[in-house]
Amino acid sequence: MLTAEAWQARSLGAPDQVLELIERTYGAPEEGRLLIKVHAAGLGLPDLLMLEGAYPGMDALPAPGQEAVGVVVEAPRGSAFTAGDRVMGLTPFTEGIGGCAQYTYVRENKTRRVPQVFSDEQAAGFMLAFRSAFAVLVQRVPVTEGQTVLINGASGSSGTALVQLGKALGATVIAVARTQEQRDFCAQIGADHTIDPFATDVAEAARELTGGRGVDVFCDSVGAEPGTQALKAVARGGRVALLGYAAGSWLTVDPMDLVMRNYSVSGVYAGGFDAREDAEAYDTLCDLAEHGLITTPLGSVHDFRAVPQAVASLRSTRIGKTVVRVA
Template identity: 50%
Template sequence: MTWAPPSSGQVLIRVRTAGAGFPDLMMTSGQFPLLGAPPFGLGEEAAGEVVAAAPGSRFSPGDQVTGITGFLEGWGGYAEYAYIRENSAIRIPRGMTDEEAGGFPIGFRTAYAGLVERAPVHSGQTLLILGAAGSSGAAALQLGKALGATVIAVAGSQEKLEFCAGLGADHVLNHRTDDLTARIAEITGGRGVDLIYDPVGGDTAATAVKSLARNGRIAMIGLASGAPVKIDSMDMLLRNYSAVGVLAVPNDDPDAETAVWDRLADLAQKGAITTPVGQVYGFDEVPRMIGEQSAPAAGKSVVRVSS
């Protein structure tokens, strides 16, 4: 097979695994806000072996890497070969499986953007995570624990609550059967939570906002419910809380972005964070995978592209 040499800032890999998720469904239905009309490349993240790198790259052919693909330019991860962003990539940490590597970049880079860069959570604070059994929420759950927060995980089934507890959540709540407001008040002694990590939006997020402590924040990550959370600006004023938008785009300073990835790789190497692998699909099952992302099972969906 022939391919164009990678441009500066790109690395070309032979793909073994690629992370999957709700954005794939948004892209194929024409609802992904960063992309126009198709065609475009599905698969935001991928792991595999470097086959070519631009001159001056910190990677070399033969390196085993995982990173964010050039999906915005049409080079997605569901392919034999994919271009990935050099500054959004790391060498695969020792002991990380292919499936864990393929599903690592997006969830943890988004969690880092939310919990460190945009709405920092500090040791001793209380973090409420919506959709905590999903790929984004489960990554934030682990990173929040690594940062020293007390984590309240919210999910929609007993299986998913058990999944969250297994990842280290301090408390688990079922948004379908629990009175979230009452249970959060009970857990926090009436104080409320310091930060809400919200990949869900909709009514569940609107209910959670009622439990924000004074000077609390809601980090708006996504809209898995189909709509972002509606924020009442007068309520925000009177209760003195903030809403923060989170889009995990690379830092303008390449060295700063590399430092983020180095920190995530170090946490993974130490076992503080790990990809919460859920369903693993074969490459021929990508259409079925996309269809199932509206109501995925617990954990991070991953596509096995090649052996």
Template identity: 45%
Template sequence: MTAFGDPREGVRRERLAYAAPPAGEVLVKVRTAGAGYPDAMMAAGAFPLLGAPPFGLGEEVCGDVVAVGPGSRFAVGDRILGITAFLRGWGGYAEYAYVRDGSAIRVPSPLTDEQAGGFPIAYRTAYAGLVERAGLTAGEQVVVLGGAGSSGVAAIQLAKALGATVTAVAGSPEKLEFARSVGADQAVSYRGTDLEKEIREATGGHGADLIFDVVGGETAGIAVKTLARHGRIAIVGFASGVPVTLDPVDMLLRNYTAVGVLADAHTPAGEEAAWGRLAALAEEGKLATPVGTVWSFDDVPAMIAQQTTPPPGKSVVRVAS
């Protein structure tokens, strides 16, 4: 990324040199890299964790380890998936990428390169929101906003794997059907309907025990009205452009909780536990990235431009065969 704005103008290829990875990181030769809405936010200068360009784009990859930092638990030749060092300017849309040692796992055997490349961010975020921050338990009613997006799909699959009943909220009939195809028990549209009524009916009149919110705005505000007593809303993002507005008095009277979600367990043991659980569920076939469009390395700028309104399925960049 050389300048904020249209990625078709501000993103270009450059040849870089990669030093040996520092402690806490490994260097991989990239096979695939996952894409998502954060790419569009970074291009627009709206991603809160990054400063001004230049910096590398691409938060997640699947690749083969070619060098390891001191004390790494990986070895040269391991095929891993993980989160890149994008926060220090080194992204995954590249032939090589630094990957955070503590935010990576060996690729579970059922996953293809494309599925693995699109796995880390969405599923780690879903785990943070559902398990670490909102304490999901089996038998609860979960409502997933943005149910056809990559994080929404991951939340649907993970909630189902943990024994919840899931209602997905999306827009078009195509996206509603996609949400059902990846495991949602019910799928309702936020367009042209009484969304509050639809959610209540989908949850059998109980309402939502937990809302997984990547959308914010009016849609999330309506969904909050359906929260059951002792319910929770996990605030993961605001793809609508604005976060959900909450009324503290309403929270008090209906006894519900709002939690912010950043996928970071804050301790090495916590990260290891999260990734270990995700790896086990993927190995059992309960979690698998539904890949949509596979882009070529040359088409990364055009791919980023599409991430504001992507089609169903995870966009993945094939970097090397």
């Protein structure tokens, strides 16, 4: 039994008003969990949505940090991990237990040993974004070498993971991002082309880049009108992956347009796969990372004491992965 500091919300609301440092007690981990000493934690837009009461499946008041990296302190009998292992994994965040803490639990079936090429900060931001990208480009709307992928909201943590995994799979990647800084970042991590949605019609630009044919896959985490307009870039027989609605609502699909152009629309939730599918995804991703084909595109790294400010920044900071350095 040990006691350590952890960030926890006392109610729903703005991060700087409701997040506070508490003393949390940790007992021996139950079966299927590991107790780790946290080195760093990853943040994403869902951490902010939880505080706003807009994230499904929450069973407790939120604690930020869906993913964490650190060293195993204690593992239950029969675990594949032992004390001292350096691991990265997903926390039981729906229960109000997050990674922005000096110690935390991680779910063993969603935990892996850290690739040797990763720093703590890179490891802290790897599992969630790349698991989502794998769910999109491998499991739900599989992309093959030579195809073209259009990514809306490409500069955020999920978007940058899609850019990198798309390139690793041999696709041509077109990244849509709002600012020059965001577009430059996408280009630096591998995007073949970038589009400014304020300067040009995204669908027209994408069709021009594909010789008038349109894109094979459209990944949308923005939604609303920007997503609906970009949907016009999908080629006949193409595929659409819906990941999120950063603009406030999902994009609108016209059933007649869907039928006449023979494209398909798939919802993607990385948490909706079975243990075998998860294991395949995590093992493949770690192998790609070990071979230098993908890596966490870090955006900003924050101090442990600045967690409320880090979470608040998630609405406006859309460049790479946001990470909190704990130890």
